[in-house]
Amino acid sequence: MNKDIIKSDRFKEQYYKIKHPSGLTILVWSMEGFSSTEALFGTNYGSINTRFKTNKDADFVDVPEGIAHFLEHKLFENEDCDVFELYAKTGANANAYTSFDKTVYLFSCSDKWKESLEILLSFVQKPYFTDATVQKEQGIIGQEIRMCDDNPDWRVFFNLLDALYVNHPVKIDIAGTVESIAKIDADLLYRCYHTFYNLNNMVLSISGNVNVDEVLKIADKYLKPCEDIKLENQFSDEPLKINKTDVLKILPVGTPLFNIGFKAPPKTGKELLRSEVIAGMALSLIAGSTSPLYKQLTEEGLINSSFSSEVFTGDGYFANILGGESKNPEEVFARIKAEIENVKSTGLDKKRFNIIKKSKYGQLVRGFNNVEACASLMLNSHFIGADAFDVVEIIANLEINEVQECLNEMFDISNSAISIVKNR
Amino acid sequence: MSLKMEEFVISDGIKIKTIIDKKFKSNLITIRFITKLNEKTVSQNAIIPNVLVTTNSTYKTRMELTTKLSELYGSGFATINHKIADNQVVGISASCICDAYALAGEGITSEVTEILLDCIFKPLVEENGFGKHDFDIRKTELIDSIDAEINDKRTYAIKRANTSIYKNEPSALTSYGTKDGAIALTPQNAFSAYKELLKTAQIEIMYCGGEKNVDSIEMLKKAFSSIERDFSENVFSKISPLKNEVCEVSDEMDVNQCKMVMAYKSDFNTVYENRLMSTMLGGTAFSKLFTNVREKFSLCYYCAAGFVEGKGVLIIDSGVELSNIPKAREEINNQIIALAKGDFTDEEMHNAVLSISGDYKSNYDSTHDISSWYFIQGIRRDNFTPEQAIQKLESLTRDDVIKAASALKLDTVYIMKSNVSDGGAE
Numbered sequence: 001m002n003k004d005i006i007k008s009d010r011f012k013e014q015y016y017k018i019k020h021p022s023g024l025t026i027l028v029w030s031m032e033g034f035s036s037t038e039a040l041f042g043t044n045y046g047s048i049n050t051r052f053k054t055n056k057d058a059d060f061v062d063v064p065e066g067i068a069h070f071l072e073h074k075l076f077e078n079e080d081c082d083v084f085e086l087y088a089k090t091g092a093n094a095n096a097y098t099s100f101d102k103t104v105y106l107f108s109c110s111d112k113w114k115e116s117l118e119i120l121l122s123f124v125q126k127p128y129f130t131d132a133t134v135q136k137e138q139g140i141i142g143q144e145i146r147m148c149d150d151n152p153d154w155r156v157f158f159n160l161l162d163a164l165y166v167n168h169p170v171k172i173d174i175a176g177t178v179e180s181i182a183k184i185d186a187d188l189l190y191r192c193y194h195t196f197y198n199l200n201n202m203v204l205s206i207s208g209n210v211n212v213d214e215v216l217k218i219a220d221k222y223l224k225p226c227e228d229i230k231l232e233n234q235f236s237d238e239p240l241k242i243n244k245t246d247v248l249k250i251l252p253v254g255t256p257l258f259n260i261g262f263k264a265p266p267k268t269g270k271e272l273l274r275s276e277v278i279a280g281m282a283l284s285l286i287a288g289s290t291s292p293l294y295k296q297l298t299e300e301g302l303i304n305s306s307f308s309s310e311v312f313t314g315d316g317y318f319a320n321i322l323g324g325e326s327k328n329p330e331e332v333f334a335r336i337k338a339e340i341e342n343v344k345s346t347g348l349d350k351k352r353f354n355i356i357k358k359s360k361y362g363q364l365v366r367g368f369n370n371v372e373a374c375a376s377l378m379l380n381s382h383f384i385g386a387d388a389f390d391v392v393e394i395i396a397n398l399e400i401n402e403v404q405e406c407l408n409e410m411f412d413i414s415n416s417a418i419s420i421v422k423n424r
Numbered sequence: 425m426s427l428k429m430e431e432f433v434i435s436d437g438i439k440i441k442t443i444i445d446k447k448f449k450s451n452l453i454t455i456r457f458i459t460k461l462n463e464k465t466v467s468q469n470a471i472i473p474n475v476l477v478t479t480n481s482t483y484k485t486r487m488e489l490t491t492k493l494s495e496l497y498g499s500g501f502a503t504i505n506h507k508i509a510d511n512q513v514v515g516i517s518a519s520c521i522c523d524a525y526a527l528a529g530e531g532i533t534s535e536v537t538e539i540l541l542d543c544i545f546k547p548l549v550e551e552n553g554f555g556k557h558d559f560d561i562r563k564t565e566l567i568d569s570i571d572a573e574i575n576d577k578r579t580y581a582i583k584r585a586n587t588s589i590y591k592n593e594p595s596a597l598t599s600y601g602t603k604d605g606a607i608a609l610t611p612q613n614a615f616s617a618y619k620e621l622l623k624t625a626q627i628e629i630m631y632c633g634g635e636k637n638v639d640s641i642e643m644l645k646k647a648f649s650s651i652e653r654d655f656s657e658n659v660f661s662k663i664s665p666l667k668n669e670v671c672e673v674s675d676e677m678d679v680n681q682c683k684m685v686m687a688y689k690s691d692f693n694t695v696y697e698n699r700l701m702s703t704m705l706g707g708t709a710f711s712k713l714f715t716n717v718r719e720k721f722s723l724c725y726y727c728a729a730g731f732v733e734g735k736g737v738l739i740i741d742s743g744v745e746l747s748n749i750p751k752a753r754e755e756i757n758n759q760i761i762a763l764a765k766g767d768f769t770d771e772e773m774h775n776a777v778l779s780i781s782g783d784y785k786s787n788y789d790s791t792h793d794i795s796s797w798y799f800i801q802g803i804r805r806d807n808f809t810p811e812q813a814i815q816k817l818e819s820l821t822r823d824d825v826i827k828a829a830s831a832l833k834l835d836t837v838y839i840m841k842s843n844v845s846d847g848g849a850e
Binding site: 082 | 447497565782791
């Protein structure tokens with residue numbers, strides 16, 4: 001078993017990357033002086049993976065929306081006990097989350113990390129579903145879905161995704177709908193489990209107060225070799241064009257909320273990582289807190305301190321999103337579009353480009369202070385086919401013309417939409 | 425543990441603590457003003473940090489100041505505004521990377537400290553008030569924040585419940601104050617409130633990070649030693665009185681999921697006993713409320729308990745369907761009765777101690793968390809290390825938990841009722 005060392009000379013940091021004989025990739029970052037440990041056991045499986053096949057299937061199979069999230073809930077129930085009861089004995093703080101493209105089981109602790117790691121590796125590999133427990137969970141998740149419907153930030157975001165995407169399942173709520181989860185049964189859960197929880201499709205990322213050899217000893221004991229089943233995901237063809245230009249939802253809120261999105265062509269691998277950095281830099285230059293546009297919008301009372309932006313990416317989707325609160329979201333949208341046209345023709349500000357580069361470097365340094373952030377960085381980088389320090393080098397070597405050249409593709413005005421949530 | 429904490433009294437009611445741990449790659453400076461929560465000044469105090477972190481007499485616009493901080497490797501200023509019992513805590517913090525990580529060997533920390541001190545001691549002032557142009561923007565933002573409280577229904581339900589739980593007490597206020605209070609703000613009355621804070625508030629300064637920058641620490645000490653003071657000691661704990669009858673309040677709203685907030689009051693005013701009892705009741709995924717009310721009886725989607733230190737109030741908040749409200753209320757109450765009767769295992773108690781201990785120790789791994797830890801310790805006048813606090817917890821007995829639970833008396837029940845059957849209108 002090779003222990004590759006992934007190093008950053010710039011930050012004098014390193015972590016281990018091991019391909020375990022079971023098929024699992026293991027990432028271990030020992031952080032000197034830190035007392036806590038963060039462990040993430042994740043599968044490359046999220047809400048968008050609703051159509052797939054393996055080398056054991058004749059054809060692609062479609063499963064109900066929300067099943068990845070449902071599976072995450074159900075794995076916490078062992079045949080003989082609740083997983084939280086096991087963690088209670090180690091003092092670890094355990095949780096899990098499902099996103100669009102991954103499901104992650106995690107714990108953080110300050111003591112007994114080895115015992116907690118044994119629990120983590122053990123329960124995720126021991127599914128136990130019955131129709132009765134599935135039915136009970138349908139009620140619990142139904143409540144979660146209704147609770148999310150009351151959350152205006154959540155709604156304004158998903159309504160934007162619905163406006164941007166025509167067919168891609170990213171537009172569907174991660175938890176699915178009350179109707180879609182009603183179609184889930186124990187057999188379907190086992191099928192999804194055995195497809196996506198194959199160790200070849202998973203990663204263990206662990207950071208903080210941890211020792212690589214101890215991690216491998218526990219891995220050897222708990223991981224059973226998995227055959228690579230050649231998993232393939234399939235998504236319906238997604239046009240480059242958006243679905244609709246605007247969506248309005250009425251909910252009890254204060255100042256109206258808005259999300260504005262620019263749909264861009266999807267990317268993969270290191271090209272995705274590079275494009276994310278470029279898009280993030282472009283967003284900072286166009287509408288970040290040091291930009292003339294931000295100053296103008298703030299001074300005119302069109303945005304407030306809630307205004308922010310993000311690069312939203314994954315398998316088959318890429319969008320640049322800006323959001324916040326505004327008494328006049330349509331005017332904010334118009335001003336952002338005008339500023340994009342302006343920088344496309346007059347060029348980006350080089351002085352600010354260099355300042356933002358320096359600022360992003362500082363943010364990365366501060367991220368290395370944080371045990372949780374380091375475990376997440378390793379896991380997220382791995383799932384897109386990169387290493388944790390690649391982003392540092394991309395930022396360090398980025399030139400302003402690379403950002404300028406991508407503006408047309410990443411900020412296409414004709415492929416933009418706005419979602420608004422406001423009071424009745 | 426390589427952490428080193430030192431405390432130094434600068435003047436009457438002003439202290440600085442330095443917390444150095446070489447593992448950190450950044451430094452964090454926090455300046456907190458602690459004053460009595462008061463309806464007349466709460467909004468004025470609330471806007472002060474927002475004004476201070478956006479301009480000063482050198483960097484006269486937010487854009488200029490933000491650009492300068494970005495040049496200093498993305499250093500950041502943040503605001504603080506929250507309540508501790510009947511007190512308001514406002515302040516600002518500055519974070520920056522340690523000088524060792526500057527690409528050209530620049531002195532980042534001392535420059536950031538200088539700018540922070542300019543924000544505090546040389547704010548942008550005109551006509552005996554804060555600079556009007558920027559102040560008006562911050563005032564609009566504060567009003568927007570108050571309006572936006574309704575967006576997060578869980579927090580909003582607790583805010584609405586607080587007005588009844590703490591009726592006629594300062595704690596009924598939020599740390600932002602009311603919308604009317606925010607509308608009445610002027611650059612002059614806010615500046616006057618700021619001068620009062622500098623004079624009368626307890627001021628707690630924390631310098632926490634990977635390097636002991638002596639220049640920065642000396643700058644902080646010197647700047648705060650020259651303030652004219654009129655300080656008197658504040659009382660931090662003021663137990664909320666129990667009402668003669670349980671107060672029942674409800675609102676109707678366009679929501680799918682109802683919220684229920686139950687407040688119990690206690691005259692058993694002890695930190696660690698109440699922390700342990702509330703953790704066993706509803707502080708973890710193996711607590712009584714989670715395992716019974718949520719998992720066993722499926723009555724709530726969430727149901728959690730937290731003890732409000734200094735007020736003697738236990739708050740249980742839950743997300744619940746309309747038809748389940750009476751049953752959920754009964755079951756929540758049953759779990760408190762169970763604790764008060766000693767209906768819990770030694771293992772439940774031991775596991776709760778383990779969980780809290782883990783939380784306490786994890787404070788060592790973040791400049792923000794360890795800084796907040798020692799701030800709260802100072803407020804309690806304990807200055808316990810996390811290990812010392814764990815020893816206190818480990819010394820507790822079953823009887824301590826029983827006493828803490830037995831002291832709880834139901835005071836207020838707030839319900840946010842749903843008036844929709846299928847969500848908001850499209």
